[in-house]
């Protein structure tokens with residue numbers, strides 16, 4: 001049984017389908033959504049260059065040999081070998097397992113900042129990305145109806161592409177990037193981060209480092225240096241933290257709330273339970289004494305390895321091995337055909353980095369059909385401007401009168 005159908009869970013299921021002999025085992029994947037969200041492409045969905053459906057991979061389509069069980073994991077009873085799951089209609093189930101792989105991911109890490117939870121939007125799920133896009137467009141539509149420049153500024157404090165909003169163009173839009181550390185993008189070399197900052201500032205994006213947020217209100221946010229920025233849209237992307245459901249799974253937790261595992265990803269004290277990805281404190285083979293960073297790169301490799309380890313436990317060949325992986329590289333897509341990248345010690349910037357990032361993400365998208373859809377979306381985006389339809393009413397049909 002696999003809990004969670006994200007990068008880790010998906011690749012674990014896919015590898016089990018390949019390495020286990022036919023009909024030798026029953027693989028069940030429990031997930032609260034029936035797709036894998038390809039997070040590196042989420043900004044494309046928010047920006048409108050990619051169709052929302054094209055940044056996800058339908059699990060049923062890509063995992064034909066796995067039994068998909070749609071529901072929300074509420075906890076586990078490892079002593080009894082049971083996973084507790086609430087199905088979509090609210091019924092509670094105790095699902096029996098022989099081997100369990102926990103791959104439940106993480107959630108946005110918030111901080112105790114006044115007004116943050118009430119007023120800011122996250123950027124972790126497909127719903128977050130589409131809500132942000134719809135919000136950006138509706139803010140522009142509202143700003144178009146306001147004559148008072150000061151009030152309009154609150155609506156325009158973030159950027160949006162296009163010349164279709166004449167009044168907004170007159171007053172100008174404002175994107176502000178706030179970073180608590182002294183520099184942005186600590187995961188890339190300082191020279192690449194400096195290139196990215198120059199590129200974004202060149203587009204009129206303000207970047208303020210060494211500053212934190214004291215308070216968020218519906219019409220403004222207050223910074224630690226005393227400044228108040230009038231803004232109605234605040235997007236919170238300050239990292240992730242362990243999924244709270246892990247604390248209800250009866251498993252030992254490491255510092256930070258991730259499940260404690262050894263180098264083979266087996267949970268401490270539980271011979272038949274494994275944990276991977278953002279949900280697990282897997283020792284990082286590249287940095288002694290640290291745990292693996294919460295990245296898709298690591299979750300994918302851990303998923304593949306843990307599947308082979310489970311297959312070995314079930315007697316399907318091979319042996320239980322430790323997780324070995326060194327980060328291949330980092331890509332930061334800056335949009336508008338610009339990116340920075342660092343791969344195997346080589347630094348890339350500008351158009352070559354952007355091309356490399358796109359090629360890499362497309363190569364990693366599972367399934368030929370999905371790859372083609374990306375290619376079509378990207379080609380259309382090259383030829384035409386983005387559309388400005390605000391589709392927030394989707395999913396909220398009006399009631400019959």
Ligand SMILES: Cc1cc2nc3c(=O)[nH]c(=O)nc-3n(C[C@H](O)[C@H](O)[C@H](O)COP(=O)(O)OP(=O)(O)OC[C@H]3O[C@@H](n4cnc5c(N)ncnc54)[C@H](O)[C@@H]3O)c2cc1C
Nearest residue numbers: 004006007008032039040073105277278294295296297299
């Ligand atoms: C915007 C964004 C961009 C990113 N870009 C990159 C990148 O470019 N490169 C990179 O390497 N990493 C990137 N990451 C990080 C990467 O997405 C994560 O590290 C990776 O998804 C972790 O894989 P996982 O399997 O542990 O968790 P996830 O992929 O998050 O999967 C967890 C799964 O469990 C499901 N789930 C959660 N709770 C429950 C529950 N209670 N019951 C049932 N199912 C549940 C979720 O719906 C999800 O399908 C990005 C993350 C974000 C948010």
